[in-house]
Amino acid sequence: MKFGSSIALFVFSAILCFAIDPALSPNFNFAMVGYTLMGACAVGLIAALAINAPRRTRRVTETWSVVDPATGERIVRNESRDSAL
Template sequence: MGIGTGIALFVIGAILAFAVNVDLGGFVNLALIGYILMGAGVVVFLISLVLTLRRRSSVSTTRSAVDPASGEQVTRRTTDSDPLV
Protein backbone atom coordinates (compact mmCIF):
# COMPACT_ATOMS: atom_id res chain seq x y z
CA MET A 1 0.00 0.00 0.00
CA GLY A 2 2.82 2.39 0.79
CA ILE A 3 4.58 1.79 -2.51
CA GLY A 4 1.40 2.64 -4.43
CA THR A 5 0.85 5.74 -2.33
CA GLY A 6 4.38 6.93 -3.06
CA ILE A 7 3.93 6.40 -6.78
CA ALA A 8 0.55 8.18 -6.74
CA LEU A 9 2.00 11.19 -4.89
CA PHE A 10 4.87 11.37 -7.36
CA VAL A 11 2.54 11.22 -10.37
CA ILE A 12 0.16 13.85 -8.99
CA GLY A 13 3.12 16.08 -8.18
CA ALA A 14 4.55 15.66 -11.68
CA ILE A 15 1.20 16.58 -13.21
CA LEU A 16 0.98 19.71 -11.05
CA ALA A 17 4.59 20.69 -11.70
CA PHE A 18 4.81 20.10 -15.43
CA ALA A 19 1.34 19.81 -17.00
CA VAL A 20 -0.85 22.36 -15.24
CA ASN A 21 -0.40 25.94 -16.40
CA VAL A 22 -2.90 27.97 -14.36
CA ASP A 23 -2.24 31.38 -12.81
CA LEU A 24 -3.99 31.67 -9.47
CA GLY A 25 -3.08 35.30 -8.86
CA GLY A 26 0.16 34.65 -7.03
CA PHE A 27 -1.46 33.07 -3.97
CA VAL A 28 -0.60 29.47 -4.82
CA ASN A 29 2.38 28.24 -6.81
CA LEU A 30 1.25 24.93 -8.29
CA ALA A 31 4.71 24.07 -9.58
CA LEU A 32 6.14 24.30 -6.04
CA ILE A 33 3.31 22.17 -4.66
CA GLY A 34 4.02 19.65 -7.41
CA TYR A 35 7.71 19.48 -6.51
CA ILE A 36 6.82 19.03 -2.84
CA LEU A 37 4.44 16.20 -3.68
CA MET A 38 7.06 14.57 -5.89
CA GLY A 39 9.59 14.70 -3.04
CA ALA A 40 7.06 13.30 -0.58
CA GLY A 41 6.23 10.51 -3.02
CA VAL A 42 9.89 9.52 -3.33
CA VAL A 43 10.31 9.51 0.47
CA VAL A 44 7.15 7.41 1.02
CA PHE A 45 8.20 4.99 -1.74
CA LEU A 46 11.70 4.50 -0.31
CA ILE A 47 10.52 4.07 3.28
CA SER A 48 7.88 1.51 2.31
CA LEU A 49 10.40 -0.33 0.11
CA VAL A 50 12.92 -0.54 2.97
CA LEU A 51 10.25 -1.78 5.38
CA THR A 52 9.06 -4.38 2.88
CA LEU A 53 12.56 -5.71 2.25
CA ARG A 54 13.32 -5.75 5.97
CA ARG A 55 10.16 -7.72 6.67
CA ARG A 56 11.10 -10.38 4.12
CA SER A 57 14.54 -11.09 5.55
CA SER A 58 15.22 -14.52 7.01
CA VAL A 59 17.34 -15.68 9.92
CA SER A 60 19.05 -19.06 9.85
CA THR A 61 20.54 -20.66 12.97
CA THR A 62 22.75 -23.75 13.07
CA ARG A 63 23.67 -25.51 16.31
CA SER A 64 25.94 -28.51 16.67
CA ALA A 65 26.29 -30.69 19.74
CA VAL A 66 27.62 -34.13 20.65
CA ASP A 67 25.16 -36.66 22.05
CA PRO A 68 26.67 -37.89 25.34
CA ALA A 69 24.96 -41.31 25.18
CA SER A 70 26.06 -42.40 21.72
CA GLY A 71 28.89 -39.95 20.94
CA GLU A 72 27.27 -38.84 17.68
CA GLN A 73 27.35 -35.27 16.51
CA VAL A 74 23.86 -33.74 16.23
CA THR A 75 23.23 -30.68 14.04
CA ARG A 76 20.05 -28.65 14.37
CA ARG A 77 19.08 -26.03 11.77
CA THR A 78 16.20 -23.59 12.15
CA THR A 79 15.07 -20.88 9.75
CA ASP A 80 12.75 -18.01 10.63
CA SER A 81 11.37 -16.42 7.49
CA ASP A 82 9.76 -13.44 9.28
CA PRO A 83 11.55 -12.63 12.55
CA LEU A 84 9.64 -9.38 13.20
CA VAL A 85 6.21 -10.99 13.48
Protein backbone atom coordinates in the same frame (compact mmCIF):
# COMPACT_ATOMS: atom_id res chain seq x y z
CA MET B 1 3.88 5.25 2.97
CA LYS B 2 4.03 2.07 0.90
CA PHE B 3 5.31 1.57 -2.63
CA GLY B 4 1.98 1.95 -4.40
CA SER B 5 0.87 5.04 -2.54
CA SER B 6 4.28 6.68 -3.05
CA ILE B 7 4.18 6.08 -6.79
CA ALA B 8 0.53 7.19 -7.11
CA LEU B 9 1.19 10.39 -5.19
CA PHE B 10 4.33 10.99 -7.26
CA VAL B 11 2.29 10.72 -10.48
CA PHE B 12 -0.35 13.09 -9.09
CA SER B 13 2.30 15.61 -8.07
CA ALA B 14 3.97 15.38 -11.50
CA ILE B 15 0.62 16.19 -13.09
CA LEU B 16 0.27 19.17 -10.76
CA CYS B 17 3.77 20.33 -11.58
CA PHE B 18 4.01 19.82 -15.34
CA ALA B 19 0.52 19.47 -16.83
CA ILE B 20 -1.48 22.27 -15.24
CA ASP B 21 -1.25 25.69 -16.84
CA PRO B 22 -0.05 28.38 -14.37
CA ALA B 23 -2.51 30.86 -15.89
CA LEU B 24 -5.36 28.67 -14.63
CA SER B 25 -4.99 30.11 -11.14
CA PRO B 26 -2.61 33.07 -10.84
CA ASN B 27 -2.80 33.11 -7.03
CA PHE B 28 -1.80 29.48 -6.53
CA ASN B 29 1.55 27.98 -7.54
CA PHE B 30 0.81 24.43 -8.74
CA ALA B 31 4.47 23.84 -9.64
CA MET B 32 5.68 24.50 -6.09
CA VAL B 33 3.05 22.16 -4.63
CA GLY B 34 3.99 19.52 -7.21
CA TYR B 35 7.71 19.76 -6.43
CA THR B 36 7.03 19.61 -2.69
CA LEU B 37 4.86 16.52 -3.07
CA MET B 38 7.45 14.85 -5.32
CA GLY B 39 10.09 15.41 -2.64
CA ALA B 40 7.84 13.91 0.02
CA CYS B 41 7.13 10.93 -2.25
CA ALA B 42 10.83 10.36 -2.83
CA VAL B 43 11.45 10.30 0.92
CA GLY B 44 8.48 7.94 1.40
CA LEU B 45 9.69 5.62 -1.33
CA ILE B 46 13.21 5.47 0.13
CA ALA B 47 11.75 4.78 3.58
CA ALA B 48 9.55 2.00 2.16
CA LEU B 49 12.57 0.43 0.46
CA ALA B 50 14.61 0.60 3.67
CA ILE B 51 11.87 -0.85 5.84
CA ASN B 52 11.01 -3.70 3.46
CA ALA B 53 14.59 -4.63 2.58
CA PRO B 54 15.44 -8.28 3.15
CA ARG B 55 17.19 -8.91 6.44
CA ARG B 56 20.17 -11.13 7.00
CA THR B 57 19.27 -14.50 8.46
CA ARG B 58 21.38 -17.15 10.04
CA ARG B 59 20.82 -20.84 10.41
CA VAL B 60 21.30 -22.34 13.85
CA THR B 61 21.92 -26.08 14.11
CA GLU B 62 21.93 -27.85 17.45
CA THR B 63 22.87 -31.48 17.99
CA TRP B 64 22.17 -33.51 21.13
CA SER B 65 23.64 -36.89 21.82
CA VAL B 66 22.29 -38.96 24.70
CA VAL B 67 22.80 -42.57 25.78
CA ASP B 68 19.61 -44.42 26.68
CA PRO B 69 20.20 -45.91 30.15
CA ALA B 70 17.84 -48.84 29.61
CA THR B 71 19.27 -50.12 26.31
CA GLY B 72 22.65 -48.41 26.14
CA GLU B 73 21.76 -47.13 22.68
CA ARG B 74 23.07 -43.73 21.57
CA ILE B 75 20.33 -41.29 20.52
CA VAL B 76 21.26 -38.30 18.37
CA ARG B 77 18.87 -35.43 17.71
CA ASN B 78 19.56 -32.65 15.18
CA GLU B 79 17.53 -29.46 15.12
CA SER B 80 17.92 -26.63 12.60
CA ARG B 81 16.13 -23.29 12.53
CA ASP B 82 16.48 -19.96 10.81
CA SER B 83 16.64 -16.83 12.93
CA ALA B 84 16.86 -13.21 11.88
CA LEU B 85 19.64 -11.02 13.18
